[in-house]
Amino acid sequence: MVIRSLLWSRVAPVMLLSMLLGTMLSTPAFAISELTARVDKNPVMLGESIVLEVTADSRVPANSINFRVLDSNFTVMVPSVNQSTRVINGDASHSTTWTVTMLPKTSGTFTIPAFTIDNVSSKPLSVEIVPVQQGSGQLRDVFLQSELSSNNLMVQQMVYYDVTIFFSGDIQRGSLTEPQLDDALIQQVGQDKEGTELIDGERYRSITRRYAITPQRSGEFIISPPTFTGDVIDRESARQSYFARSRTIVREAEALPITVQAQPASYSGDWLVAGLVTLNEEWQPAQTQLLQGEPVTRIITLSAVDVAANQLPELNINLPEGFRVYQEQPQVKGAERAGRLVAQKVITSAIIANRPGEYELPEVKISWWNSQTNQLEQTVLPGRTVQVQADPIQPESTTVSPREPTQASPATAASPQSGSNWRWNYTSWLLVTGWLLTVILVAWHKMIWQKRRDHQASSATTSGHKVSHFDSKALRAACKTHHKNAASEQLLLWARHHKILTRGSLSALCERIRPGALKEQIAQLNAALYGDSAANWQGDLLWQAWSDYQHHEAPPAATTELPPLYPEQ
CATH class of the missing domain: 2.60.40 (Immunoglobulin-like)
Known part of the structure; x- marks a missing residue:
């Protein structure tokens, strides 16, 4: 019992002091008696920062001071607030300090106004901002x-x-x-x-x-x-x-x-301001003449200095009739050269000439405002004359015009039917006999030619040479795996198998196919074989179009049987 009383006599004062301090620290003190403001330096050179410090001798809310009143002359950063409590010999003192960094906007003498909290105000401060002068001897870190x-x-x-x-x-x-x-x-x-x-x-x-x-x-x-x-x-x-x-x-x-x-009122078209604009073109393969049905790649590059890539306008590229054009998505990019921005737009097109002849490709023109000379300018890609040669393998399509009726000679028209019926019948029988002999000779010649071709095919197979035949499964596999070369090979074998095309390219096959889905898909495959778009070619649509064509429009496969000598009437 004595030990417990002794311990309580020692612990009680400590607990009492702790409770007193806790009460003093937890209880906010709003009785403010003094508010002071000061800056870390004065005068200040333009471009240097000023640290303003405002202190209240009490614990007050952090939003008690509004520093937005300084925005007209200074750029004010977000202030930091620090609250502290000090206890000396049982006396507690509180303080709240705001620290804010300010940047002067211009040179001159400015007044930091007085701040007021609970009718207690600080003193206004006068701050001098001096301009930066070379050779003034006032150095800054x-x-x-x-x-x-x-x-x-x-x-x-x-x-x-x-x-x-x-x-x-x-x-x-x-x-x-x-x-x-x-x-x-x-x-x-x-x-x-x-x-x-x-x-x-x-x-x-x-x-x-x-x-x-x-x-x-x-x-x-x-x-x-x-x-x-x-x-x-x-x-x-x-x-x-x-x-x-x-x-x-x-x-x-x-x-x-x-x-x-603002943009000049007289300017028309897409607005483009640049230091320099150029247009260039490239043909792959490089050649002076084109071949009918053979695709070539035309690359036009638009370059502009002091321009962002998204500011480049669209180009108006036209071609005369007689050409098919498969244009890819333009490639736009930007780069930095010697501290200046350069933008480029690359337009790649696969061009196929349908007919031989001489064609004039029109010029490509773009208007822009020169920022160096402050005037309107135009950059022109000159037009060019293109010669298209006929494809020696592909037969030219000829248009047959209806023949005019042949006028009978006066002697024939005037002469009446002469001779007997026997003479007319005899002549007719001679003509029929000659026609029959011609048919027999043609059939015999075709049979001999077929036997010779079969013999050559069997000889080639025997000697180990591989003979290519059309295989619908191979075409389906090529389309499903998006293998453009294999699909092209099988399409040409299919065309030869059905006597649609004896020889030639996909361009020639397009000319023999009726307009429809299959014709469009063959044209897209042909364009994909000769451009960067080959990586994006999808064969599913080609297989579907070919299957529909087979079901509705494809001719029956050629047979080796001879037609009957005397067809049924």
Whole structure:
């Protein structure tokens, strides 16, 4: 019992003090008596950051002060709030501190207004912002400079914005935001470039980053500059101690104005502003004359400097009648060359001439606005004359015109029927006999030719030579596996098997097939054999079209049997 009383006498004061402190710390204190404000430096050079610190001698809500009143003259970062409590000899004191980093927008003398909490106000502060002057002898550890390639441009014209970070000390870490402009496309160009520069007798290291800005509407604008935030080594602490401290800095480049002009009212067509526009074409295979039915590949390349890839317009490419064109999806890409953006659109087409002759391919023209000379220009791909030779293997299609009735000679018309019926019948029998002899000779000749061909085929099989025959299963397998070469081979064997085509290519086969699904699928297969689109060719539609054609329109297979000598009447 004595031991318990002794322990209670020792523990009770400690518990009582703990409860008192807990009550003091948990109870918010709103009785504020003093509010102070100060800045870390004054005057300040333009581009340097100012740290504003406001302290209240009580625990107050974090949203008690509105720093938006500083937006007219400063760029205000998000403030940080710290609340603390100190107990000395049983007396507790509370404090709330707001720390906010600000960047001055222009040079001059500005007043930071008084802040008020519960009728307690701080004193206003006067801050002087001095402009940056070369040779002033006022050196900074880190500062930013920005530059525009042009501040007077057309709508949708690309302008280059360079921001350079100069620093004389060591940067532990850092981040740089992008410039901001309403209704504009902004993208970084290339990689950062490092260098050195001598400023006011001191050597500075530099990092330059380039942006491409494309405004989408006309008017007067201000480009909001990028902001650099980083940690640098404190020079003073580095001189006094081996373990140098780092400090956080915020720097901002100067804001730059631009003027964006509207598109001229006289301009017609797709609006394109560039530093240079070119058109080039290439033929594969390279040849001066084309062959009827043989596909060739035509590649037209549109290139533009100081243009994004999505700004390139469509090209109006026309061909005269007599050509079939299978155009692929245009390939659009962009790249950086010597600090400038270059965009390209590549249009690849497979072209097949249907008829021989001489054709004039029209020119390809594109209008654009030259940003270097500030005037309208046109880039033209000249037209060219193309000679198409007839295919020696494919027979030319001839159009048979109805013959005019032959006029009988006056002597024949005037002469009456003479001679007897016996003479007429005798002549008729001679003609019939001659016709029968001709039929017998033709049948005999065909039989001899068929036996010779069968003998040659059997000889080739005996000697080990492989004879190709049409196989519908092979055609189906080629279509299901999307094997274009095997499908083409089986289609040609099928055409020869049914006497649709003796020899030639898929182009010749297209001419012999009636318009329909099979004709379209054979044309697509023919185009896929000679272009980059071969990788995307699908054979399922060809197999379906061929199956439907076989069921409804295909002629019966050729037979080796001879026709009867005397057909039934």
